[in-house]
Amino acid sequence: KRLILIGPPGSGKGTQSPIIKDEYCLCHLATGDMLRAAVAAKTPLGVKAKEAMDKGELVSDDLVVGIIDEAMKKPSCQKGFILDGFPRTVVQAQKLDEMLERQGAKIDKVLNFAIDDAILEERITGRWSHPSSGRTYHTKFAPPKVSGVDDVTGEPLIQRKDDTAAVLKSRLEAFHKQTEPVIDYYKNKGVVAELHAEKPPKEVTAEVQKVLSS
Ligand code: AP5
Numbered sequence: 001k002r003l004i005l006i007g008p009p010g011s012g013k014g015t016q017s018p019i020i021k022d023e024y025c026l027c028h029l030a031t032g033d034m035l036r037a038a039v040a041a042k043t044p045l046g047v048k049a050k051e052a053m054d055k056g057e058l059v060s061d062d063l064v065v066g067i068i069d070e071a072m073k074k075p076s077c078q079k080g081f082i083l084d085g086f087p088r089t090v091v092q093a094q095k096l097d098e099m100l101e102r103q104g105a106k107i108d109k110v111l112n113f114a115i116d117d118a119i120l121e122e123r124i125t126g127r128w129s130h131p132s133s134g135r136t137y138h139t140k141f142a143p144p145k146v147s148g149v150d151d152v153t154g155e156p157l158i159q160r161k162d163d164t165a166a167v168l169k170s171r172l173e174a175f176h177k178q179t180e181p182v183i184d185y186y187k188n189k190g191v192v193a194e195l196h197a198e199k200p201p202k203e204v205t206a207e208v209q210k211v212l213s214s
């Protein structure tokens with residue numbers, strides 16, 4: 001399957017991705033995770049992306065389209081993939097269509113993580129991340145076994161630099177202005193499935209499974 005996960009910051013894309021990935025053996029391409037790795041490694045790409053990310057603004061279409069174009073060539077992505085956080089603008093969606101057309105492929109489903117903005121601040125400010133695996137925790141909703149430590153590796157957890165109430169405001173603004181039109185773009189193609197992303201994680205997983213098995 002070729003899937004796209006769209007939703008505002010904190011809507012649960014990164015939480016559901018590993019579960020879908022394990023069940024369907026897809027590759028998980030999260031542009032946010034890839035950009036954060038580039039920023040941490042201070043690569044030329046990371047240096048270019050950092051300023052926008054710190055402010056909660058979108059990185060330029062050319063940069064992210066380049067990353068995705070490269071990543072999708074991986075053999076593990078040929079049979080199917082989960083795009084988490086991409087496309088985020090209509091231009092990115094059009095570029096993705098061009099890439100897929102070249103391979104004779106198309107998007108099967110777009111999962112729309114629909115949720116009220118008001119819930120997101122608590123989710124974002126309580127999040128703790130394990131950068132190398134992409135695993136995330138939440139102080140209240142999904143606490144790690146030992147506070148501040150990853151369950152699997154025992155390595156320390158971090159808080160993302162953009163996970164503050166102030167930066168969340170700009171991230172939400174970018175979502176409503178630039179990314180919501182992408183949902184309409186796919187609605188016109190008839191491939192969007194709506195999720196109730198405000199429900200507890202297990203219930204959202206059940207909704208995802210229902211959509212993907214139909
Ligand atoms: P990115 O990393 O994609 O961030 P985002 O879209 O803001 O999404 P988040 O990762 O914050 O949310 P999520 O939905 O994954 O939530 P999670 O599951 O972790 O992008 C970061 C930046 O990179 C952007 O601002 C931009 O600058 C740049 N960028 C990336 N892609 C780009 C692109 N295509 N174009 C241009 N720029 C790009 O959940 C959050 C918390 O809530 C966790 O603690 C979790 O445990 C908890 N939680 C999850 N689900 C539930 C639930 N159902 N109930 C209760 N708690 C829950």
Ligand code: ZN
Binds near residue numbers: 013014015032
């Ligand atoms: Zn995420």
